Amino acid sequence: MELLDNLYIGFQASLAPVNLFYCFLGVLLGTLIGVLPGIGPTATIAMLLPITFGLKPETSLIMLAGIYYGAQYGGSTTAILINLPGESSSAVTAIDGYQMAKQGRAGPALATAALGSFFAGSVATVLVAVFAGPLTEIALQFGPAEYFSLIFLGLISSVALAHGSVIKALAMIVLGLLFGLVGTDVTSGAQRFTLGIPEISDKLEFVAVAIGVFGLAEILRNLENEHDRDVMVTKITGLLPSKEDFKAMVGPVLRGTALGSALGILPGGGAILSSFAAYTVEKKISKHPERFGKGAIEGVAGPESANNAGAQTSFIPMLTLGIPANAVMALMVGAMIIQGIQPGPNVAVEQPSLFWGVITSMWIGNLMLVLLNLPLIGLWVRLLTIPYTILFPAILVFCSIGVFSVNSNVFDLYTVAFFGFIGYVLVKLGCEPAPLLLGFVLGPMIEENLRRAMTISRGDWTVFFTRPLSATLLVISVLVLLVVFLPSVRKKREEVFVEED
Amino acid sequence: MQMDTREVACGAIFVVTAALFAYGTVDLPMGSSIRMGPGYFPLMLAAILGVLGFVILLKGFGREQSPIGGIPWRGLLFILAGPIIFGLTVRGLGLAPAIALVAAIATLASSKATPVLIAAIVVGLVAFCVIVFSYGLGLPYALIGPWVAPLVPGV
Amino acid sequence: MLKSFAAAAAVLAAIGFGSASAADYPTRPVTMIVPFAAGGPTDTVTRLVAESMSKDLGQQIVVENIGGAGGTLGAGRVAKSEPDGYTLLLHHISMATSATLYRKLPYDTLGGFEYVGLVTEVPMTLVARSDFEPKDLKAFIDYVKANKDKVTYANAGVGAASHLCGLLFMSKIETQMTTVPYKGTGPAMTDLVGKQVDTMCDQTTNTTNQIKGGKIKAYATTTTTRVSSLPDVPTAAEAGLPGFEVSIWHGIYAPKGTSPEIVKKLSASLQKALKDPLVVKRFADLGTTPVSDADATPEALKAKLTSEIDRWAPVIKAAGVYAD
Incomplete structure (x- = not known):
């Protein structure tokens, strides 16, 4: 069988001692650096890229891939422990993960994230190995109209991210979309809402906005009742998930894996939507949606699995077409070129040991990640017992360096302070930051695709309904809207959230 | 009349922000639906945000005060x-x-x-x-x- | 990791033993700024050259990516840096086109820099989706003229190589296509491979493998002679559109006032790097070749920059597009 042959070639490469070593090194460095607040996978890979120049091509790619999912996992750790998402996907993990940490359940939350990620990573790796070719063809069916409809669906569904008022969540999404549009308009080159500041003439930096609205706002909230508490968490109950926890996470992990694998294939946006989508699904089908936002383990298991599955399958367009799906993949493509490999449709044929070596190493890397992180949980959890007076200056310093290292742009630091202020004010007024962040990420994408679709269809609005994929997505959006606003459902919601509203 | 100042303030902030963004689009070309200008989409969003903010503001009247808590x-x-x-x-x-x-x-x-x-x-x-x-x-x-x-x- | 330790140690050593004169240059690591994101084609060119020049200069050249505003932010940073030879800039054709695309710049294009030399010229290719009707460039031009703005042309955003090439092509054939802008080459290429848009013109760096893999088809290269990695693709002149020539040239600059001795040292080191077999090979993979010794000089770069500013200004002004 061809697949077995290929896997054999792959494991031969990825199990070579030198590759195992660098895979482990990548996973370890990725985890450690990803844990530093503000430094996500993109910044980590950019910083460590030069190290890989001296290595053989497959070794260097295996190590970079290891850094990628290691950093992603490390980012979830900070999101759970101190409410600091390093990138958009961990913003979702922060919602319930941080609440779990505050309740002394950081251990189970971290373990759930690790196990869910491992399962999702393993399944997605098999998918990549078996279906890479055909899946690429499906991804190519997605034109601007389909992307518009997909993102629209994502935005509508993200109302579920908030556990308070629906209308405030919608307002936060729209506000996020507007902030996302700050900078150069891709289509016309015009500057929008930049107030003549050259540093934001491209866009506001995501990391700076995320750290502002989540991290700084959270520090301020904790300072409110500084006199009552010295440390974030006084009692820690158990490091590993209980039997009930395991039972509760099975479904979310399976669903998250499926969603993440499917969405991850779509270049630009798929992987971002996957963790948001998984959270929405879990909240919608849960018998107790009121627990979400207050430390529901499903709210960690689903998005974390989706996020990791999406991260694996987002390698598909890069490996089969040589087209990077996101900033991290762009760095990987750069690394391949520097190594003298031309990324493109021919890589699988011309470089089988590289192609399959990287794929199989993903599974090995995920295994290492889980083995590495389960013992570390005890250490991470202990961080929470550091007196807050010492912890938050450290967070602030790491965030400052992290944000600065993304673009070497001093202005990004002012953005952090600005959004810290905005985030704190809005939290005070009963609005939640997660929908704002989703809007911020998707704002430019939905606008670009809307305009592109309209240009290609020559101003024909029906294009969104005549293309079957796009129409299907829009129909689902309408159904979701109906569910959210249907009087009976809404009444139930308000009863549930009466103290919040 | 009873009013929830937190909600009213929240709604008002959204309305003002929407107005600021809308003002920011005055110099941007609107374009047409086939070739949307850079002002088209943001103005649409600002309008939606304004409406949402206004609804939040209105809903704040006739309700009990929500706790705001101390400010550090x-x-x-x-x-x-x-x-x-x-x-x-x-x-x-x-x-x-x-x-x-x-x-x-x-x-x-x-x-x-x-x-x-x-x-x-x-x-x-x-x-x-x-x-x-x-x-x-x-x-x-x-x-x-x-x-x-x-x-x-x-x- | 060792390398970064070494670099850091060198920084400390430099702080400890004081700055030295131009004769000893360089005594500490040199920063080369790329005004684009890491991983892109310009970044790749920079890292290859920087790695080789480091070996020659005996000090690490650290590549720092300062992207934003079409490369003008990074260039502005270098223009304002100390002219001590420890901050350099590697920039491409945008150095010339930004002078017209941006009505206000954070630096003086012709007066703000010392020139080290040209590095390479990357050719462009005019490509289309694999099932697009016209067979060759002649048929394509006829098709565009007949269908006018029904033909969609993808580009990677205002000021990008694909945008400039499209402007030049449309001005040559005196017909407008419908331009569909993307944020970067990646998504634009995805939609071309996925047959969502009709045509595009981009650097061989991005197109060669898609052409070889049969995912897109090529009408012509924008060069005077055929590109070695694409021997079957005719030049624009061969295919019937003489004068349609564009290349993405890269040059290294230093802040104005950098001492001539340092610039001379850098030019010599650049010339050596461009003969490094590894650099030559990687450049060939990218579909390009290093420039000759005569072009890797301050004079050649200055001449190129001046002539390119003059060449693009009317094209950009005629199209009426500005980036600010």
Whole structure:
């Protein structure tokens, strides 16, 4: 069988001692650096890229891939422990993960994230190995109209991210979309809402906005009742998930894996939507949606699995077409070129040991990640017992360096302070930051695709309904809207959230 | 009349923000639906945000006051100043002094800050960050910047 | 990791033992700024050259990516840096086109820099989706003229190589296509491979493998002679559109006032790097070749920059597009 042959070639490469070593090194460095607040996978890979120049091509790619999912996992750790998402996907993990940490359940939350990620990573790796070719063809069916409809669906569904008022969540999404549009308009080159500041003439930096609205706002909230508490968490109950926890996470992990694998294939946006989508699904089908936002383990298991599955399958367009799906993949493509490999449709044929070596190493890397992180949980959890007076200056310093290292742009630091202020004010007024962040990420994408679709269809609005994929997505959006606003459902919601509203 | 000032304030903030964004689009071409200009989509969003804000505002009337809680003025001042100070000094003073400044300022945000505690946090964080970021990760930023380099003996 | 330790140690050593004169240059690591994101084609060119020049200069050249505003932010940073030879800039054709695309710049294009030399010229290719009707460039031009703005042309955003090439092509054939802008080459290429848009013109760096893999088809290269990695693709002149020539040239600059000795040292080191077999090979993979010794000089770069500013200004002004 061809697949077995290929896997054999792959494991031969990825199990070579030198590759195992660098895979482990990548996973370890990725985890450690990803844990530093503000430094996500993109910044980590950019910083460590030069190290890989001296290595053989497959070794260097295996190590970079290891850094990628290691950093992603490390980012979830900070999101759970101190409410600091390093990138958009961990913003979702922060919602319930941080609440779990505050309740002394950081251990189970971290373990759930690790196990869910491992399962999702393993399944997605098999998918990549078996279906890479055909899946690429499906991804190519997605034109601007389909992307518009997909993102629209994502935005509508993200109302579920908030556990308070629906209308405030919608307002936060729209506000996020507007902030996302700050900078150069891709289509016309015009500057929008930049107030003549050259540093934001491209866009506001995501990391700076995320750290502002989540991290700084959270520090301020904790300072409110500084006199009552010295440390974030006084009692820690158990490091590993209980039997009930395991039972509760099975479904979310399976669903998250499926969603993440499917969405991850779509270049630009798929992987971002996957963790948001998984959270929405879990909240919608849960018998107790009121627990979400207050430390529901499903709210960690689903998005974390989706996020990791999406991260694996987002390698598909890069490996089969040589087209990077996101900033991290762009760095990987750069690394391949520097190594003298031309990324493109021919890589699988011309470089089988590289192609399959990287794929199989993903599974090995995920295994290492889980083995590495389960013992570390005890250490991470202990961080929470550091007196807050010492912890938050450290967070602030790491965030400052992290944000600065993304673009070497001093202005990004002012953005952090600005959004810290905005985030704190809005939290005070009963609005939640997660929908704002989703809007911020998707704002430019939905606008670009809307305009592109309209240009290609020559101003024909029906294009969104005549293309079957796009129409299907829009129909689902309408159904979701109906569910959210249907009087009976809404009444139930308000009863549930009466103290919040 | 009874009114929930938190909700009313929240709605009002959204309405004002929407108005500001709408004002920001006045100089941008609207275009047509086949060729949407840069102003088309943001104006649409600003309108939606305005309506949502207005609804939140209206719903705030006739309701009980929601709790707002205390505001940590001291924290607000020092925490928000942290990244700004870092931004102003990292190029000129260099990485190490900038870290020291931010660490000191951030510690001041706590009402429990004492000189000894501040000194300890500053020393600890500078040492940790220099080792991790400059040596370990090789961030390409000078530890001692051009403003202070001439003052340091031996440079 | 070792390398970064070494670099950091060198920084400390430099702080400890004081700055030295131009004769000893360089005594500490040199920063080369790329005004684009890491991983892109310009970044790749820079890292290859920087790695080789480091070996020659005996000091690490650290590549720092300062992206934003079409490369003008990074260029502005270098223009304002100390002219001590420790901050350099590697920039491409945008150095010339930004002078017209941006009505206000944070630096003086012709007066703000010292020139080290040209590095390479990357050719462009005019490509289309694999099932697009016209067979060759002639048929394509006829098709565009007949169908006018029904033909969609993808580009990677205002000021991008694909945008400039499209402007020049449309001005040559005196017909407008419908331009569909994307944020970067990646998504634009995805939609071309996915047959969502009709045509595009981009650097061989991005197109060669898609052409070889049969995912897109090529009408012509924008060069005077055929590109070695694409021997079957005719030049624009061969295919019937003489004068349609564009290349993405890269040059290294230093802040104005950098001492001539340092610039001379850098030019010599650049010339050596461009003969490094590894650099030559990687450049060939990218579909390009290093420039000759005569072009890797301050004079050649200055001449190129001046002539390119004059060449693009009317094209950009005629199209009426500005980036600010």
